[in-house]
Amino acid sequence: xxxxxxxxxxxxxxxxxxxxxxxxxxxxxxxxxxxxxxxxxxxxxxxxxxxxxxxxxxxxxxxxxxxxxxxxxxxxxxxxxxxxxxxxxxxxxxxxxxxxxxxxxxxxxxxxxxxxxxxxxxxxxxxxxxxxxxxxxxxxxxxxxxxxxxxxxxxxxxxxxxxxxxxxxxxxxxxxxxxxxxxxxxxxxxxxxxxxxxxxxxxxxxxxxxxxxxxxxxxxxxxxxxxxxxxxxxxxxxxxxxxxxxxxxxxxxxxxxxxxxxxxxxxxxxxxxxxxxxxxxxxxxxxxxxx
Amino acid sequence: xxxxxxxxxxxxxxxxxxxxxxxxxxxxxxxxxxxxxxxxxxxxxxxxxxxxxxxxxxxxxxxxxxxxxxxxxxxxxxxxxxxxxxxxxxxxxxxxxxxxxxxxxxxxxxxxxxxxxxxxxxxxxxxxxxxxxxxxxxxxxxxxxxxxxxxxxxxxxxxxxxxxxxxxxxxxxxxxxxxxxxxxxxxxxxxxxxxxxxxxxxxxxxxxxxxxxxxxxxxxxxxxxxxxxxxxxxxxxxxxxxxxxxxxxxxxxxxxxxxxxxxxxxxxxxxxxxxxxxxxxxxxxxxxxxxxxxxxxxxxxxxxxxx
Numbered sequence: 001x002x003x004x005x006x007x008x009x010x011x012x013x014x015x016x017x018x019x020x021x022x023x024x025x026x027x028x029x030x031x032x033x034x035x036x037x038x039x040x041x042x043x044x045x046x047x048x049x050x051x052x053x054x055x056x057x058x059x060x061x062x063x064x065x066x067x068x069x070x071x072x073x074x075x076x077x078x079x080x081x082x083x084x085x086x087x088x089x090x091x092x093x094x095x096x097x098x099x100x101x102x103x104x105x106x107x108x109x110x111x112x113x114x115x116x117x118x119x120x121x122x123x124x125x126x127x128x129x130x131x132x133x134x135x136x137x138x139x140x141x142x143x144x145x146x147x148x149x150x151x152x153x154x155x156x157x158x159x160x161x162x163x164x165x166x167x168x169x170x171x172x173x174x175x176x177x178x179x180x181x182x183x184x185x186x187x188x189x190x191x192x193x194x195x196x197x198x199x200x201x202x203x204x205x206x207x208x209x210x211x212x213x214x215x216x217x218x219x220x221x222x223x224x225x226x227x228x229x230x231x232x233x234x235x236x237x238x239x240x241x242x243x244x245x246x247x248x249x250x251x252x253x254x255x256x257x258x259x260x261x262x263x264x265x266x267x268x269x270x271x272x273x274x275x276x277x278x279x280x281x282x283x284x285x286x287x288x289x290x291x
Numbered sequence: 292x293x294x295x296x297x298x299x300x301x302x303x304x305x306x307x308x309x310x311x312x313x314x315x316x317x318x319x320x321x322x323x324x325x326x327x328x329x330x331x332x333x334x335x336x337x338x339x340x341x342x343x344x345x346x347x348x349x350x351x352x353x354x355x356x357x358x359x360x361x362x363x364x365x366x367x368x369x370x371x372x373x374x375x376x377x378x379x380x381x382x383x384x385x386x387x388x389x390x391x392x393x394x395x396x397x398x399x400x401x402x403x404x405x406x407x408x409x410x411x412x413x414x415x416x417x418x419x420x421x422x423x424x425x426x427x428x429x430x431x432x433x434x435x436x437x438x439x440x441x442x443x444x445x446x447x448x449x450x451x452x453x454x455x456x457x458x459x460x461x462x463x464x465x466x467x468x469x470x471x472x473x474x475x476x477x478x479x480x481x482x483x484x485x486x487x488x489x490x491x492x493x494x495x496x497x498x499x500x501x502x503x504x505x506x507x508x509x510x511x512x513x514x515x516x517x518x519x520x521x522x523x524x525x526x527x528x529x530x531x532x533x534x535x536x537x538x539x540x541x542x543x544x545x546x547x548x549x550x551x552x553x554x555x556x557x558x559x560x561x562x563x564x565x566x567x568x569x570x571x572x573x574x575x576x577x578x579x580x581x582x583x584x585x586x587x588x589x590x591x592x593x594x595x596x597x598x
Contacts (some may be wrong), residue, residue, distance in 0.1 A: 113314025137335030
């Protein structure tokens with residue numbers, strides 16, 4: 001939208017610019033507060049002792065900070081184990097999803113072959129698929145195969161449900177590479193396979209990395225399958241542990257500890273976001289917007 | 292949906308695979324995974340839904356009952372309620388997210404300093420685990436010590452604290468609020484990326500013709516942005532229609548059945564009642580509901596999802 005005021009009067013021009021500028025910063029500021037405030041409130045809550053939590057109205061920041069919540073989170077429950085489970089499951093799911101997805105994305109972006117449309121329709125169908133529609137047969141199969149409470153029971157569904165994300169993001173990245181690359185490789189005597197492994201893969205490392213972040217976050221956050229296929233406390237992943245987080249030997253809800261646990265499990269995500277915000281935004285918008 | 296089918300790849304003679312063969316080999320693993328985890332299991336769900344099968348009573352076996360479960364669904368008040376809850380949640384959340392997201396996208400497309408901070412801020416609600424977020428909001432909405440009550444009370448909007456998530460009247464609205472918080476920034480991000488592709492000259496030309504900002508918005512921005520809006524809306528609508536994590540953790544579907552979405556009712560039927568026959572029929576119903584939404588977006592509204 002036009003941001004300049006096209007009036008002839010210079011001083012009015014500047015004043016209007018000033019007011020618009022102020023309103024923009026006000027709006028942007030409010031938006032940033034809208035996004036961050038609830039999480040900052042949890043950070044503040046995580047540093048409150050039970051007594052400091054139960055005040056009316058609530059204290060914005062309680063002094064002294066009650067660091068013990070961060071220690072107690074790991075006491076009397078396998079919370080560290082749960083975090084490790086999530087790291088392993090999300091790590092493997094990401095790795096395998098990228099391997100499987102990058103093959104398919106390369107084919108879809110750069111090669112002509114029969115059945116291309118069918119594959120695209122399948123990917124689209126998976127992206128729209130409600131997970132709840134398949135938990136019953138999956139649960140029965142996993143029980144029969146003895147996979148309940150194993151990480152494989154999560155890794156398989158996560159690879160599948162991240163396929164649309166991986167394939168779409170990588171296809172967009174692969175398409176951006178100039179076609180001449182493979183032509184040149186062919187001229188130099190490469191087979192299509194070699195063109196893929198020796199020329200394309202190294203060049204798409206940034207795209208693959210972006211995609212890895214997105215898949216990791218998806219797998220880290222997934223709840224429905226994790227809740228269904230994991231039913232003992234030491235196999236839980238983070239979302240399940242967080243849902244079932246309760247006091248140890250105590251029936252009141254330990255809000256301070258829940259908040260501390262929330263901060264602990266959100267930290268990896270915040271670090272990813274801070275370090276790779278530009279890539280994440282590029283990856284998220286790559287599929288949705290065709291420039 | 293797809294691009295027109297182009298004839299199979301050139302079959303070049305030479306060492307290694309031809310282009311067309313390589314293409315098919317490369318997509319095979321993805322096809323296998325998707326079939327094994329999604330396409331065969333949905334058929335299995337349909338098969339299960341044609342049986343009476345309760346894990347609580349294994350001695351009753353698994354007799355075939357045809358469409359009995361589906362007949363039962365149609366007169367199941369709890370199912371109709373979950374359909375209503377899901378639809379209300381989806382329509383309300385997504386429309387607010389679209390309008391708010393559009394306003395924010397227009398704002399973010401103005402020149403200002405500090406884009407890095409804004410980008411980070413946008414990504415925090417998006418990246419946050421829904422379960423974690425739901426517990427966080429449960430504390431914010433707490434009836435005794437929740438900061439939401441304190442703020443509204445302090446500003447004089449309410450006379451007494453309200454148990455937002457424990458009240459039949461408010462629980463669904465509280466959940467919508469949490470959903471809007473989590474997904475509006477993302478919506479704004481997508482729309483703002485779309486806005487950046489609109490050439491500036493279009494606005495300059497129409498400004499010469501004396502078009503107002505509002506008119507420009509409806510005659511330039513919206514038509515050009517329509518494909519982006521439809522795709523963003525499609526996926527947001529599907530997410531909302533599948534809602535599980537947020538409601539399961541924030542309200543547990545309650546109080547009563549006030550926030551019991553299709554996914555939650557299905558889940559409870561399967562894993563609380565252990566009724567795998569009827570639960571699978573509910574799962575199929577949820578599947579059809581979601582597919583109907585996709586159909587409307589793609590065939591009726593013309594959302595183009597081909598990448």
